[in-house]
Amino acid sequence: MSDSGELGYADRRRPAASFDSREDFLNHELEITNVKRWGINLPFRDFGIEVEDWVPALAATIGKIVMVTAMVAAFAAQYGLSPEFIAENVRFELLIAGALFVVLFSAILNPAANLAGTHGPMIPLIPLIALAGGHPLALGVMVGVFGLLLSFSKGGSRLVNATGEGVRGGLLIYLGAVGTISQISKLGSWAASIEMSAVSFGVIVVTIILYAYLARIQKRWLAIPLCSAIAGIVAFAMGAPFEFVTEPGLPNMNPFYWWGEDTGWQLGWPSLQHYIAVIPFAVLAVAMWSPDVLGHRVFQELNYPPKAKKVLMNADDTMAVASIRQIVGAGLGGGNLASSWGTYMIPAAIAKRPIPGGAILTGLLCILAGIFGYPMDLAMWEPVLRVALLVGVFLPLLEAGMQMVKDSKNSQSAGICIFSCAFVNPVFGWALTMLLDNLGLIGDKERPKQLSKLDGLWLPLIAFVVCVGSLALVGQLPGIPALL
Template identity: 60%
Template sequence: MSKSYEQLHKPSSSFSSRADYLNHELQIMKPKRWGVNLPFKDYRFEFEDAIPALAGTIGKIVMVGAVAAAFAVPLGLPDSFVLENVRYELLIVSVFILLFSGMFLPTSNLPGTHGPLIPLIPIVVAAGGHPLAFGLLIGVFGLALGLLKGGSLMAKLTSNGVCGGLLLYLGFVGTIGQVDKMMKWAASINLPHIAFIIILATIILYALLEHWQKRWLAVPVGCLMAGVLAFIFGAPFEFKTAPGLPHMSPTYWWGETTGWQMGLPTFNSFLVVFPFAVLAVAMWTPDFLGHQVFQKLSYPEKSEKTHMNIDDTTIACSMRQVAGSVLGGANFTSSWGTYIVPAAIAKRPIPAGAILTAVFCIMASLWGYPMDLAVWQPVLSVALVVGVFVPLLEAGMEMTRKGKTTQSAAVVVFSSALVNPVFGWSLTMLLDNLGLIGDKQRSTDLGFAGRVVIPSVGFVILCLAMGAVGMLPGIPAFLPQFRH
């Protein structure tokens, strides 16, 4: 009979270095899927777990706020709606983090926020879409994908070149976007030099942490440095959000004159959001792939059982989406990047940091004041750059170093720039699996279904969904209600 985690655990003092201890912890863990995983019996809390938990909490506040605001503006809802819904969502997600990532599905990444959907939300609202219908369809489609193991199948059919190119594109676009936002923020407060100083200091700090092999500290140290520098050089900041509780009743949120002020959805509401829900779930696979890569690159050998499971993450995200939407939350979920990326870099498994993230989210929701700090532009931008986008660039370059990967990576970047990352991923996967680019030998080993049928059908379905809502450049939306 094999020994348990408890029996195999050794104190950190018995190892020659901290890295050796953390590697050993990953190698001896035995996560139980749909079993009860308990702290100290199946995993331990370490100082390193606090870093991704803090980064994830900052990212969560920011991203949920962005989703809620994207709905609030076209619907004419006040700023108080955004703030209260963010606090509500922090409490909702905490319950699901504890149940899934912390206890029953320790290889499922935390259900975060679906950032790529944010620009599409005003289009959904303009077409008459209902957030509850949207969330329910995403959850149903996601459950079907997870139960049929569609996510892991698509992961197997995505080569290193395709995945690496996708990471490079997302990392580059995200980094440029945050630098641009910093510049605009500094100009708006008539202190344009602040952005240059903070960004330059962040670059130097990141280089030093890399040199000292402490890169997992980049988010908290970077955010602290950015906040202090901004304050020293005169950037305005004040705490506004007082302690309190949001409305906890779904009937308040889905009332005719309260909360969303929309009432319950009709059948037509589901028809309007159908193509967007297909797109949302289709975006999960490249998102999940990108996050899983960090564990593969950072974790030691013989720790594969602690890697993020794509199908488990799909199921957890889907169940969280259904429940969150029914309760009245504004969030649309996906794999939690601001948590999993620093967790992988810190060589920590998912469960312990997940529990700390839930605790931090509850504290932020009830206390209120940390929410103001998390959405302050210098803190927010530095957190996203050093915690997500630069590591995405590094992982993308690492994945395209070996083998015949550069062609596929270049095509992903090119086609993603043409439409979006979903189009780029699906088109390049089709070309790569057909053997037109990339590793020809890999193509022949996939079989007819993996080489032709699945990538072709997937690409056609995604193009139809994108074309239906007018996302293909220069081509009018197939559905009349999405034409402008």
């Protein structure tokens, strides 16, 4: 029983056998889970751990290995660092994420915050960051500082509330469609590179059939482990090459090694000039957080029962945890840039699970993958990787976006959002369409009247100016040279 006298999770929990269906049991679990923000939450006292929690844990671990590798490799290419550096830093990041943050913050201290993952949209900007004289540690610290400022000012939750359903739907449709096409294209390119193009066709056909069947029997939460496993089996059976190459071991955990002049990053500690150089990139990174958080919370709202309000992720807390993780992780020597963890939150929402149970399993899997090494090879094998991202992230994004476009007003906002995203990028598309929507120029003209002037006008206007200004500074507006 809680301190207030209200029955707690453990007191209200009922065995799954007492429900008519597994879905009824999972909905009940969501309704009775009442985690504390910035307090001590313990498994089986404040939340449960069920077999469904393994699904987002597996998806998140695959996504973490892939995305951190891509980010660290992008940095390494700019600073002339070796493949051995990449493998060791990815291992280090898996241990940082698993041991320090996933379990400690998103399971124990604040399960209202989504896990702090990897900021994928920043990967293409890394060459520009290096060219501008940026330093990975300076960038990480500045992203964390700006993120904490946004979190403390409640800017994240206000921006989520200021974004209408049509804009949300358009953003999700764009991200889902572009991501789906990209993953299929990359799988096809890989198959062509090994002169086995039929492998790509076979894997995708099997994935489509299996995913459709799981949707038909309402077991879509099993899509990631099943589709990924079958994709790997099909590819291997068709003759695609695979071997384990990353041996067990531990990375160097000394920050002075990572930020030494001749060791680790071989860059030394950053100077004031380095911090100044990364400011526009850090502002842009934090500006990208709001549409990220928005898209992930939508999945909870679509899949959780209406009474499960207390387990919805908190936008400001998610940004605060990502900021703290960013500062500490960069200070220790990691090469990750943090954001809301999509490959965790989307499968968790589809599986109808709250954040903390799967967070503990994710932390455990990240630690094991970092130590044993071999799981990193399997997660990064193209058939497994591409199918996991397809069925775990991009197809659900596409489906959720289409569910949100329910009438002509929403479809108008969604269409303009997709158009704007395609013209520049999702950050520009979201900021511009949110502003137009709140001005009443598109979409539901009655919705802005329900918002305060701050939330309905000034906040979207400030977000638009900040986003466009940051994009202009780093040369991300079509036809306009970088102002930096």
